[in-house]
Amino acid sequence: MDWSDSTEQAEFRAQVRDVIVNRLPQRYRGAGGEGEGAGSWQADRISSDPAAKAAADEWAHALAERGWIAPHWPKEYGGAGLTPMEQFIFKQEMAQAQAPSVGGMGVSLLGPTLIVHGTEEQRAEHLPKILSGEVAWAEGYSEPGAGSDLASLQTRAIRDGDEYVINGQKIWTSGAHTADWLFALVRTDPEAPKHRGISFLMMDIKTPGLNIRPLINMAWQHGFNETFFEDVRVPVKNLVGDENRGWYVGASLLDFERSNIAGAIENRRLISDLIDHAKSDEGRGHSRLAESTGLRHEVAEAFVQTEVLFNFSFRVISMQNRGLIPNYEASTSKLFNSELVQKVARLGTRVFGLYGTLWSKEEPLSPMGAQFTRLYVTSIPRTIAAGSSEIQRNIIATRGLGLPRG
Numbered sequence: 001m002d003w004s005d006s007t008e009q010a011e012f013r014a015q016v017r018d019v020i021v022n023r024l025p026q027r028y029r030g031a032g033g034e035g036e037g038a039g040s041w042q043a044d045r046i047s048s049d050p051a052a053k054a055a056a057d058e059w060a061h062a063l064a065e066r067g068w069i070a071p072h073w074p075k076e077y078g079g080a081g082l083t084p085m086e087q088f089i090f091k092q093e094m095a096q097a098q099a100p101s102v103g104g105m106g107v108s109l110l111g112p113t114l115i116v117h118g119t120e121e122q123r124a125e126h127l128p129k130i131l132s133g134e135v136a137w138a139e140g141y142s143e144p145g146a147g148s149d150l151a152s153l154q155t156r157a158i159r160d161g162d163e164y165v166i167n168g169q170k171i172w173t174s175g176a177h178t179a180d181w182l183f184a185l186v187r188t189d190p191e192a193p194k195h196r197g198i199s200f201l202m203m204d205i206k207t208p209g210l211n212i213r214p215l216i217n218m219a220w221q222h223g224f225n226e227t228f229f230e231d232v233r234v235p236v237k238n239l240v241g242d243e244n245r246g247w248y249v250g251a252s253l254l255d256f257e258r259s260n261i262a263g264a265i266e267n268r269r270l271i272s273d274l275i276d277h278a279k280s281d282e283g284r285g286h287s288r289l290a291e292s293t294g295l296r297h298e299v300a301e302a303f304v305q306t307e308v309l310f311n312f313s314f315r316v317i318s319m320q321n322r323g324l325i326p327n328y329e330a331s332t333s334k335l336f337n338s339e340l341v342q343k344v345a346r347l348g349t350r351v352f353g354l355y356g357t358l359w360s361k362e363e364p365l366s367p368m369g370a371q372f373t374r375l376y377v378t379s380i381p382r383t384i385a386a387g388s389s390e391i392q393r394n395i396i397a398t399r400g401l402g403l404p405r406g
């Protein structure tokens, strides 16, 4: 299989690299890794630190000039209308540079949903504000009793004239504390079969009665929240699609990025940095690779698995490029990627023995800025978010392999 670029693809790749080299603010160079929270574009955009805010604006402008805030949206809605292969190249180069994406869930989830299911008025009101970075969105789907089985959700919306009145609770609402608007699935008909009584609503996060409470994860990061609704009144014009058909609106709200190329690049970078460091003078002092055949084998195995992940990513994108919709193939890539990053993080900590328990990035004895130790902790949710490993295995077993459902 030849994965090298065609002439056009190579030209496009050069344009993306040019923007990264010349326009990516210093603040974001080599900024990837721990993801959520401080230092992300969404948080910087409303930061009280003028340098953070300026970096967020600068990067948003550099991308907006080319329609690259929303590379996958059609041009008529302000996107770049890139082909799946161009989107893949774009994502690959951005991940390689560890550049932050701009626009968050507004770009990746809500915008594409409004383009398909929204009214002209909804599109005119919301899409430009997503593209300008003026409004950031959060996703209110999960509830304490509804995660993998999302259709069990109980947050209730009752129609009252021109408004819905919402009561209930969402959980794990990522970035709600730095977002301006929320899209949510709510129950509008409790008597209907569970998938048929759900509606999709958009609301200003500052609507009275809507309260966001932080959930601090075990790495002490504030990435997600609990969201409470007490008589929250939302205009009926903010309903997307038909009442009680929200499940189908929400189900089509798939992240366009299904290849997991960013994950493949992250894993490859971690392994190659680990190998380079182990060969350096400093690394020889820290690492146990010289004394352990078993650990050397594990590094070799992780290297092989990283290359396998690349091939999964290429498979998914080549399907999308041929107009096919990846299904269990995307699940395979998601499952393999999220489990591999945990494995690589664990391996990295073991390579450094007791030095691998140091947490502080600034501590001079922390190997490689403690990145493996920190990733060991921060990668744990990766096998839960966006569909747990068990759910991915269920999809692969039934839709992919045709095995009977339990």
Ligand SMILES: Cc1cc2nc3c(=O)[nH]c(=O)nc-3n(C[C@H](O)[C@H](O)[C@H](O)COP(=O)(O)OP(=O)(O)OC[C@H]3O[C@@H](n4cnc5c(N)ncnc54)[C@H](O)[C@@H]3O)c2cc1C
Binding pocket: 138, 139, 140, 141, 142, 143, 144, 145, 146, 147, 148, 149, 171, 172, 173, 174, 175, 224, 381, 382, 384, 385, 386, 387, 388, 389, 390, 391, 394
């Ligand atoms: C970092 C992170 C960010 C998130 N961000 C958001 C967000 O912005 N908005 C939002 O709405 N939600 C968000 N979520 C929530 C996420 O969608 C849910 O955590 C996920 O769907 C799993 O649901 P749950 O936590 O309720 O676990 P459960 O569904 O209760 O699962 C518990 C365990 O049971 C297993 N299990 C469940 N059902 C089956 C089955 N049928 N077969 C086999 N095993 C099963 C699961 O794999 C898991 O191990 C986020 C989660 C994380 C970790």
